[in-house]
Amino acid sequence: MTKGKLFNRVLRSAASMLTRQGFHVSEERYSAAYLKRYGFDINTFIDVGVYQGSPVFYELFKDKKFVLVDPQPDTMEKAADSVKGLNFDYIQSGAGSAKGVATLSLEGPSSSLMKRRDWKRQPEKTVEIQISPLDELLENKGYKGPFGLKVDTEGFDLDVLKGAEKTLRETQFVFTEASLRRRFEGSYRFSELVAYMAEQGFEVADVIPHRSHNRLVDVLFVRSDSSYLEPNAVPVRMVGSSGKTNNQS
Template sequence: MQTLYRRLLRLMPRLGVEVTDLAPGAALVSRSTARYSVTGADKSTWIVRRTKNGAADDTGGGSAVRLGESGAVLLMDGAAREDERRLQLAAAEYLCTQHVAAMLDLYGVNCVFDVGANTGQYARRLRRLGYRGRIVSFEPAPETFARLEQAAASDPDWRVYPCALGREDTAAALHTGWKTMNSLLAPSDYGKDRYGRFATSDTAQIPVRRLDGIMDEALEGLAGPRPFLKMDTQGYDLEVFAGAGERIAEFVGLQSEVAVLRLYEGSPPMAEAIAAYETGGFGITGMYPVTREATTGRVIEFDCVMMRADAAPTP
């Protein structure tokens, strides 16, 4: 989805059409009322055009599939149709980000705690989706934090902290050199079999803080705080959650990466993590696959979005 599409992308909203890349050869087009179809101009370009009947289009080696009565169309070329796993995961990521943005808006969230921020991908995505509230990001790996700090420098309401969050205030050894998979936990045997990057690692001593000890500073200046907790800490999410103590009741929602097949030693199974979140007053609003085994199709991890129903706005 490059070249001509990139040039046309800025014009699409004027026609009421939005085009979102999912993966090479696949995209999602959304429009609430008008009819349209797509033509594959070449292997990396889609041309969106209006039609009279809104029928699926198979010209140019591409296809357009209507997604029920949603007013959206899934665009695919032959390669995208053949790579089912890649397409499914890309679609799940898109649906998850759209759902989170909708929940932040519905619940009036004005502060997102971005725990395990890496270089700020999650925060930048929220901004692209229209979230304008405060973001507070935590990233303990020194080199990665430097890139996060640079990403946030031009955003006055995006704060960054060079630490991990956990059950207690302490110092710990972080396994580094695993790119987006750096963790305070060692890899499991299953993780070692799946990812070659786990074969070697360096460690860095990093500070760990409790969430409840940093909340006042993070929420300072907000009238009527409505925080949301996003956790992506490579097996350490439940420790972050525990570090909120009784103040977890102040959060209107959360997002956690929960594992069906554990990549890290000591990480909780999915059922244990979800049970703890439910005990804390949160209910599931969405589950989206993050990774799947190519050979078996089994889901390894889900992004689980949960909200506190009693915090929802009154109709």
């Protein structure tokens, strides 16, 4: 028996045992190894809402051009280790549907331009920032498509996408954090996000749940006319109660 087959047998045995104890066992989908199966072929990756970086995508597209968009003044200090060795540009700005000034509540990775409904505490610090449509921030910079786009802006995600309609026309996929519950005052409903992306020619290809709660998920949108929506385009190893693995789309 090869090492690979032995390893898979051990995994199946462990997964079966955990399932019998009431645990759900599935493949880690927020990983470069999993997302690589889609075969995305882009020239530029745009990361909106950087904070400490997006290592999964930096690994996946390490030989591509990166555009990092974030308004926080210490973004490059926090993301220094993640972006080391990458070919990137940093744009210090907020992104939204229109140009203006807004108040950003500084809460580390949970920093937001929206007022929270799910937290009772007040933000420790706020800062005034400039906001511009992503289309304007990228305009005349010579960035080459097709693009990959990641948006993680704590409830402001749909607003960011509404300011990126021109960019979306050259975008192969969009990976965005999405609220399932109304976590912020005046924020979107999940159905509104899906409907807007459908209007832009995108469909949901994958939904990755949060590990510890169901208030939000990560959603992968791909172009509705692309091959990435075909059945079995990305085989997922799921482990059932019998311990057997099956390929599912």
